[in-house]
Amino acid sequence: MKTYLLLFQCDTCHKPTIEGYCIDDGAEHYCSDKCLHEQMTDEEFQEMSGEDGTSYISNWYEDSMTYKSF
DSSP states (O other), X not given: OOEEEESEEOTTTOOEESEEEEEGGGTEEESSHHHHHTTOOHHHHHHXXXXXXXXXXXXXXXXXXXXXXX
């Protein structure tokens, strides 16, 4: 049995992630540039993450909870 620190699951590759891209206040999460770019371009992300944007790059280490995979 493996133990993961998991808060979100990447919407592209479905791997557990505790860092990466948060889109539209958490509607979507992407763990890497590769996964993000399968869904949108850098320009689209930058438009969504502007001054009043709801998308950003972050890590969730402090907020993570421990889950066990089976």
